[in-house]
Amino acid sequence: MAAYRLDDLAQYLDATLLGDGDYPIAGLATLQSAQSRQLSFLANPVYRKYLSQSRAGAVILRADVADEFPGNRLLLDNPYLGYARVSALFDCAPAVATGIHPSAQVAAGASVDASACIGAQAVVEDNVEIGANVQIGAGCYIGEDSVIGAGTRLYAGVSIYHGVSLGNGCIIHSGAVIGSDGFGIVPAGPEMPGWVKIHQLGGVEVGADVEIGANTTIDRGALDNTVISRGVKLDNQVHIAHNVRIGENTAVAGCVGIAGSTTIGANCTIAGAAGIIGHLYIADNVHITAMTLVTKSIREPGSYSSGTPLAATREWRRNAVRFGQLEKIATRLKRLEQQ
Amino acid sequence: MAAYRLDDLAQYLDATLLGDGDYPIAGLATLQSAQSRQLSFLANPVYRKYLSQSRAGAVILRADVADEFPGNRLLLDNPYLGYARVSALFDCAPAVATGIHPSAQVAAGASVDASACIGAQAVVEDNVEIGANVQIGAGCYIGEDSVIGAGTRLYAGVSIYHGVSLGNGCIIHSGAVIGSDGFGIVPAGPEMPGWVKIHQLGGVEVGADVEIGANTTIDRGALDNTVISRGVKLDNQVHIAHNVRIGENTAVAGCVGIAGSTTIGANCTIAGAAGIIGHLYIADNVHITAMTLVTKSIREPGSYSSGTPLAATREWRRNAVRFGQLEKIATRLKRLEQQ
């Protein structure tokens, strides 16, 4: 891997360098594990205790703690952002695909940019459009009439149904499924058992710079499209039902489920394993804490929660029994007050 | 896409037509977005406000609101069911597969009906039986001795292990896994660390007309089979453990987990992200609300819940702390009452 001079890194980060501008940096590491040719950073104060003893060749940190590290320092107001930006320089992951593999099955009617790469065993159906510098991983499937924007990368084993549009610069991880049928069923009738399927005639629109985690699923719309706006970040095993609309730059952590026709604003952060029921409206700048169930629309920015605190099971069980008596407890309290 | 005359649609739906029987309908849309050649419907009263201004070429609605739309109308007692039935006519999704793709690997000992289609890169192992008009999507895997019933469709990237039986007319979405090992482990012993695997010798039986969502998993049984009965509908990312039995026409929404050996009745509806622990019995016609944890058997039909309501995090936190004091609160209340 190529090394970078500290002067060049300081310029790239717009950071103030204290130390040797010629010093070569060949990688990134935590304060605890960094070696002499590695750059580290201090962002979370929990790790400040490791700073003075770190063997890192240089550290990105804030000016107010700069005295605690004796070696080369890159001063930034936001070291965590600096670390993120430098991480791109040191990413040596192999390309998702290179060239068009002879085992890939690309329909004659697909339009594939000359710069795009398609991995082994991948399947691209008719009338698909694949943009410049796209990388389609091994074993991916791209259904008819779908569009993959320039620079987008699909890791191995992604399934894209027909009529799905992905913007430019997206990253889609393995096992993600985009465009599967929404869960649309209607009882067959009062005198007939079972369900009648609502055929899902809409598609999915994914904006630019969206990242979609491993084994996340996004259903196609019933009539209109399901919409994931520019800059949205979805972690692993997220479930997005039909006709959900997610606003720009909203981030959704792992195992979240969002039910049908709910609209979520921009710049929201949904923590892991939260659930949002269908047909709701969530405003911009809303934060939902982990494993919260959202059962009503949220019209004001802020943080929202549900659930109960962690406890030893024996203690929890006693309190949980009392939860089932709360209505009676409130009634008894009122009676006492009235006396 | 072919167009349908309104007269023909009225006959198909057994609806009363008010308007021009020759009027051509070429698609379906919501009231808000419908154009002149599109049919719409009013089912959810929330959307009634869009009715009078809709540009739809015709609307399916109930007789009691028919006066609110000036154009062509199809009168039905259950417009939502009507919409579902019509959606099948306007579904122009491409076939999952056509013919047997030359890149598919079909074992010599597999029995594939002449009318079945197998997509690119799919793998069909020995002694598999594939019925009439089955469509196996690209990259699917069908393990030994499995049976795929007539008319069943597997979208791209479905994994079926050995010894799995799928009924007729099923729809299986991408990334679903059927027949993986149940989670059977036993502590190796008091003096030995670790676990001994219980090999999973059963299979999976899936009845006719079952739909299984994207990335849903159904484990094979330990000794007997896991059983998904006729007409069951499973949404995305549902987890069905070994030896679960689900009765006819039960519908399970996204992200639900059902632990081992639990039996669920017919015509139940399990809302999203609910969990059901193992070795329980759930009666017919039970409804479980979203993110509820079912920890005991349910022998009476009805709706069941657990959890706490959504609140602003600051307010929630104060109440959550008090949850941890409920046993003490109840004791203090009792003491006051005794005074």
Added chain:
Amino acid sequence: MAAYRLDDLAQYLDATLLGDGDYPIAGLATLQSAQSRQLSFLANPVYRKYLSQSRAGAVILRADVADEFPGNRLLLDNPYLGYARVSALFDCAPAVATGIHPSAQVAAGASVDASACIGAQAVVEDNVEIGANVQIGAGCYIGEDSVIGAGTRLYAGVSIYHGVSLGNGCIIHSGAVIGSDGFGIVPAGPEMPGWVKIHQLGGVEVGADVEIGANTTIDRGALDNTVISRGVKLDNQVHIAHNVRIGENTAVAGCVGIAGSTTIGANCTIAGAAGIIGHLYIADNVHITAMTLVTKSIREPGSYSSGTPLAATREWRRNAVRFGQLEKIATRLKRLEQQ
């Protein structure tokens, strides 16, 4: 399938045989369904009622209930463990793969042991090391520089990214994804919308004898590796975020999510649908009950819970409303006490 003599089974299990040592056993079944050539077992006392009428050819049971079954008996202190050990003898599942299928794409620079098998449509990238007796299922993907330890089996459709190491004797089920990017993003800045990606430069280390369920995802580390220790068992649809460390022999049931940088000890059992937030420490021998959210570190062994009990929705709703008034209820109670 081969049959075993009861004498041989008794010796294999170190069990005391009461009955005919020459009796042939050809399979395993529950007490209720066992036929004359099948072996059964009694472990859970719930099933004791089926013992006396069972038609099993032999039963594994404890000496204290041996009198209740008239036929051949294998006496063991731990019949459930005995059943687990015997289940391996009667497992006749087909091999995941046999030989190297001509449709598999194996890079010239990959090192594949002569005894390893690679299924149809699988893809093995450059510089991969595949050990002795490994079975790679159909359609699996193994990224560059990854290592698959001896005897490990990957069922069809597993995705392993680059730089992942799997120990010996692991079992990985279909749809599992190992090595996808951790969910690392940083706000671009106070004046700029959106997120900057933290490139994930670490890998994943999986120890020996680990089982990973269908559609489970394990993210690669940000800088250091994500670590799954020897003997860990992960059920289906588990989500393990970047830099999680799980200690030896910990078992994690379906649908659990573990957020980034959390360390979990050895011999823990995490029940289904539990969630553990990031940057926590969980001691050895901790049990977490189903659907519990762990929001703080746990330093003492024992069982931990959160949530509320199941109830009929109508009753639950009344109590849930009172949950939202708990702070006020506690204040009112205090006021009464002060009077």
